Amino acid sequence: MTQSVPNTHTQWLEVIFLWIAGVSAAMQFAKLSISYDAVMMHYQTGATLTGATLSVVGIAGLLFGVFAGMIANKIGYLKVLVSALFLGGILSFIQSLLPHFSVFILTRVLEGFSQLGVVVAAPTLIAKLSAPQHKSLTMGLWGTFFGVAFALTGWLGKSMLDQLGLQGLFLSHAFLISCAGVVVYFLLRKNSVLDFVPVIGGQSRIISQMLTIYRNPRALLPSLVFLFYTCTLVSLLTYVPRFVEAERIRATMLVALPLISTGGTFLAGALGQYIMRPQRVALMAYSGVALNALLLPFLLDQTLLFSVIVGVTVLFLGMIPGASLGMIPMLARNPVEQAQGYGLIAQFGNLGATLGPPTFATVITAYGISGFTGLVLIICCCGVVFSLLAGRIQTTR
Known part of the structure; x- marks a missing residue:
């Protein structure tokens, strides 16, 4: 994969908003972490089943992580990122309705695809928007998104949970992640640095590469x-x-x-x-x-x-x-x-x-x-x- 326009300076505003998009996606884990007791009380589930609602977000990455990069390469990293953010917003909105527990679990599984799309696309875009002398710095910034998401959710999300309940917490996340999708789209849709030339390989090559890894x-x-x-x-x-x-x-x-x-x-x-x-x-x-x-x-x-x-x-x-x-x-x-x-x-x-x-x-x-x-x-x-x-x-x- 190559970029059609060489990048000689770091586009810091764009990098920061991509990092914010990553933080909003990581909150898909963090929001269940701080609301664990409230979810268990509302749905009257045991600790193991409630713990599963926290972890099932990772299933998509576990099963499809190898292929996510190829899909993003084929249809475009920005499209994948924005679609993943909007999907996360829709699913958080459904969760704010406090549906039946089986529906709630399903939304958590689907959130895994939202999470996967963000973690595949956002760092790739950040790297392309970074000048060579800043790539270590910008990727270091990206590496903090998970911890920052938990810290912010523990700070602001806890008070939201106390004042607005589960519905208010999930609705707030839906608004945040959707806004991140809108801002990133309009900020990057005409950015020539992000024009990619895709590299497509055959299926047999993919399987062989996986076994080699x-x-x-x-x-x-x-x-x-x-x-x-x-x-x-x-x-x-x-x-x-x-x-x-x-x-x-x-x-x-x-x-x-x-x-x-x-x-x-x-x-x-x-x-x-x-x-x-x-x-x-x-x-x-x-x-x-x-x-x-x-x-x-x-x-x-x-x-x-x-x-x-x-x-x-x-x-x-x-x-x-x-x-x-x-x-x-x-x-x-x-x-x-x-x-x-x-x-x-x-x-x-x-x-x-x-x-x-x-x-x-x-x-x-x-x-x-x-x-x-x-x-x-x-x-x-x-x-x-x-x-x-x-x-x-x-x-x-």
């Missing part, structure tokens, strides 16, 4: 390191604050924890660039998560200290995506392998986001904070193993 440890291992992060993050942000009885501290955690996670991602990037290999950063991060999680059951009655340890846990957890993404250019032997690695990370990320919340919900319901800690320790052991394996691969730089 899964057999290549240089792409597979960073993705497995990333998988166990996505299993844990959304669940930790959703469930752990509920162990805190003090309403003010719990509300603060809903805002602060996503920001701490984002800070951890930036910290991992700096460590991996200047001090140690990303594989060692991932190893240190998983070890830090495990050690801090071990303390949580013993601090449940000490609210302030418990909250601090949760914050430190999230900081270490937030370092893992920075380390995983940093491994790919270090391990990849050529640009093709690098692109394959990023694609596989997206797919495994959706796998973790789909399986994590209902699994954690079931374990926490049965065993409380001790169950949470036990599951985190198992996940961290897996993360440590794959970080060590990735560390044994000879790097390309």
